[in-house]
Amino acid sequence: MKPLLNKLKIEAHNKGGCTGVDKWVGGGEKLISCSPTTGEVIAEVEMVNEASYDSIAEQSVTAFNSWRTVPAPLRGQLVRDLGNRLRELREPLGELVTLEMGKIKAEGIGEVQEMIDICDFAVGLSRQLCGSTMHSERPGHRMYEQWHPLGPIGIISAFNFPVAVWSWNAALAAICGDTMTWKPSPQAPLTAVAVQHICNEIMADHNVGGVFNLAIGNNESIAPRMVADRRLPLISFTGSCEIGKMVAQNVGARMGKTLLELGGNNAVIVEADAKVDLAVRGILFGAVGTSGQRCTSTRRVFVQQQIAAKLTESLIAAYEQVSIGDPLDPATLMGPLITPQSVEAYSAAIKEAVAQGGQVVYGGNVISDRPGNFVEPTIILMPSQTAQVHHETFAPILYIIEYESLEEVIGLQNAVPQGLSSAIFTTSLQTAEKFLAATGSDCGIANVNIGTSGAEIGGAFGGEKDTGGGRESGSDSWKVYMRRQTNTINWSEDLPLAQGIEFG
Numbered sequence: 484m485k486p487l488l489n490k491l492k493i494e495a496h497n498k499g500g501c502t503g504v505d506k507w508v509g510g511g512e513k514l515i516s517c518s519p520t521t522g523e524v525i526a527e528v529e530m531v532n533e534a535s536y537d538s539i540a541e542q543s544v545t546a547f548n549s550w551r552t553v554p555a556p557l558r559g560q561l562v563r564d565l566g567n568r569l570r571e572l573r574e575p576l577g578e579l580v581t582l583e584m585g586k587i588k589a590e591g592i593g594e595v596q597e598m599i600d601i602c603d604f605a606v607g608l609s610r611q612l613c614g615s616t617m618h619s620e621r622p623g624h625r626m627y628e629q630w631h632p633l634g635p636i637g638i639i640s641a642f643n644f645p646v647a648v649w650s651w652n653a654a655l656a657a658i659c660g661d662t663m664t665w666k667p668s669p670q671a672p673l674t675a676v677a678v679q680h681i682c683n684e685i686m687a688d689h690n691v692g693g694v695f696n697l698a699i700g701n702n703e704s705i706a707p708r709m710v711a712d713r714r715l716p717l718i719s720f721t722g723s724c725e726i727g728k729m730v731a732q733n734v735g736a737r738m739g740k741t742l743l744e745l746g747g748n749n750a751v752i753v754e755a756d757a758k759v760d761l762a763v764r765g766i767l768f769g770a771v772g773t774s775g776q777r778c779t780s781t782r783r784v785f786v787q788q789q790i791a792a793k794l795t796e797s798l799i800a801a802y803e804q805v806s807i808g809d810p811l812d813p814a815t816l817m818g819p820l821i822t823p824q825s826v827e828a829y830s831a832a833i834k835e836a837v838a839q840g841g842q843v844v845y846g847g848n849v850i851s852d853r854p855g856n857f858v859e860p861t862i863i864l865m866p867s868q869t870a871q872v873h874h875e876t877f878a879p880i881l882y883i884i885e886y887e888s889l890e891e892v893i894g895l896q897n898a899v900p901q902g903l904s905s906a907i908f909t910t911s912l913q914t915a916e917k918f919l920a921a922t923g924s925d926c927g928i929a930n931v932n933i934g935t936s937g938a939e940i941g942g943a944f945g946g947e948k949d950t951g952g953g954r955e956s957g958s959d960s961w962k963v964y965m966r967r968q969t970n971t972i973n974w975s976e977d978l979p980l981a982q983g984i985e986f987g
Contacts, residue, residue: 508535511700516673519585519819520809520855528672531700536708539698543635543662544714546693551632551660553691558658559609561694565654565685566602569595576646576677578811583671584645585818585856586773587810598650600940601956605654608961612659620982623975630965632660633740637715639706639730641722642821643776643877645671646678648744651944651955652719652964657694659964661717664696666709670821672699713737717964720744721778724875724901724949731951742963743951744944747903748875749926749935750783750896752918754889755790757908758932763797765906765934766881771805771817771860772936775879776825778950779904779928779936783872784883785892791885795864798881799845802860807850819856820878826856829878832871833861836882839869846879873899889914897925903946904928904935927954 509529516525531539550558569576577592584591614628638652649665656663667675675697682695698705710718710733719742720730727745734741751769753762769781786794810818820826826849833847846859860879865872872882886892896905905926907918915931917923927946928938938944943958945951954960980986 508538510535511705514669514672514699514701516583516671518582518855519821520582520811522854522856525583526673528676528699531698531705533704533708536698536700536705539696540635540664540709540712540714542693543664543696546691546696547632547635547660547662550662550691550694553660555609555612555658555660558660559606561685561689561691562602562609562654562657563606564688565682566599566606568681568685569599569602572681573599576674576681579677580645580671580674581810581818583673584642585810585821586643586776587815587818588813590773591810594644594647597647597940598654601647601650601654604940604957605658608655609658612961612965619971621973621979623973623977624979625972625974626970628967628969630659630962631968633964633966634716635662635664635714636717636719636964637709637712638663638665639709639718639720639722640665640667640675642668642670643773643778644721645674648721648955649675649678651940652742653695655956655961656964659961661964662694662696664698664709664715666698666700666705669699669701675699707733710734711737713739716740717742719953719955724951727951728949740963741951742953742955744778744953744955745946745949745951746875746901747778747780747935747946747950748782748873748899748901749779749904750785750899750906751781751935752886752892752896752905752907752909753784753786753790753794754907754909754911754914755787756910756914757790758910759790759794759797761932762794762908763801765908765932766798767801767805769906769934769936770881771802771879774817774820774858775860776821776877777936779938780877780879781881781906781935782875783868783896783899784881785886785895786883787892788885788887791883795844795862795883798862798883802845802862805860807857807859808853817860817879820858821856823856825877826858828876829858829861829880832874832876832878832880833863836863836865836869836871836880839871840866841869841871841882868895868898875901889917893918893923900949901946902926902948903950904930904938906930906933906935908932926950 511530511532581591679697846861850857943954945954
């Protein structure tokens with residue numbers, strides 16, 4: 484453990500918050516970070532209290548007043564150097580993600596690669612924060628739009644992607660001229676401390692401070708304080724639908740903005756003409772990857788009746804090959820759940836599904852022959868889409884339901900409250916286009932012949948309905964971190980009014 488921490492230069496990991504000048508502050512209670520693989524304590528982290536949070540937020544406000552005046556291409560140079568430093572530390576930081584969160588090593592390193600990718604994307608974007616020009620109806624007038632930095636923003640992230648989702652926000656916000664205060668999940672504080680040290684190093688190289696700020700705090704007092712903080716015009720929140728709704732209400736009450744990335748109850752549709760082997764591979768990673776703890780994890784599989792038996796048999800055979808164990812072992816394909824409470828939720832969901840007519844055809848058991856929060860990936864045949872299937876359980880539980888027609892299954896897919904990711908496997912162009920049409924999938928992400936997980940940073944990430952409507956990462960997601968301004972310039976000698984109004 485110590486060599487890993489030393490390589491990441493986080494010897495001061497027992498502190499709780501950081502302004503952008505490596506000034507560590509705490510004052511709150513101790514937060515214990517435990518390995519979900521062994522249950523052993525990794526580190527104790529001193530959280531911020533309300534007073535120290537306020538000092539960090541105020542540092543972010545002060546830094547914003549100067550950072551917003553730096554030309555965007557120069558802001559991009561800082562983000563470029565951040566990405567390059569992450570390249571150097573890709574493997575040890577990825578291993579730390581695995582150690583603290585429990586996803587397998589390949590996924591932990593892949594998460595750091597996402598950070599690198601979004602830094603690359605943001606660097607290019609720093610020269611393309613483009614506005615629009617439009618013709619004025621008034622002679623001798625010119626109209627255009629421009630985008631200005633929004634302000635100091637708040638980022639509240641979740642345990643399942645402890646660093647990648649922060650980077651989606653942070654890289655774009657930084658090139659947009661914003662500063663930020665980050666409250667990571669209490670279940671993954673050590674990875675946040677490591678990232679903050681890297682940020683401090685890069686900011687020092689550029690002779691700036693307070694662009695990236697960390698506030699490790701609890702969900703009972705610090706999170707609500709951030710949500711209510713009028714100094715933060717935007718709160719980016721990743722978490723459950725239930726908590727996200729409260730965040731939206733409270734930020735909206737102060738006329739702030741929210742970027743919400745909430746739950747998903749994602750479905751894969753498998754048509755009779757699909758390539759079954761391809762579908763099995765997509766479903767397997769979507770359902771088992773990150774132990775079913777992604778917001779894009781595959782929860783439901785709708786399979787056309789003609790191939791239901793074949794697909795189910797193939798999935799069972801694939802599940803039998805999934806090695807479960809230490810996520811740092813390269814041979815492991817599925818690590819532990821994050822907490823013992825997650826294990827309890829897994830067991831309760833399976834029990835309820837069986838009570839509603841489900842048949843467990845693979846897995847369904849807690850693994851108790853070793854320490855840690857290990858469970859078996861589970862496949863349950865459901866007679867219909869019951870109330871339990873409508874509920875998202877953050878665990879590797881897959882429900883399989885048969886259907887007859889495409890129209891029927893699109894209605895079943897869209898019937899859940901969430902609307903994040905969706906996929907269809909088919910070799911029919913017409914079927915694929917119907918799935919992608921306005922009357923097809925109602926999700927923010929709709930894929931053909933790939934699974935529901937594994938979004939690239941080039942496209943905007945997010946969903947509809949109870950998923951919150953937010954968009955992060957690629958495309959034009961940068962606009963949420965800026966404020967739009969419409970400008971009209973009169974270069975004539977007259978003062979005509981719009982709509983032809985004559986006054987006086």
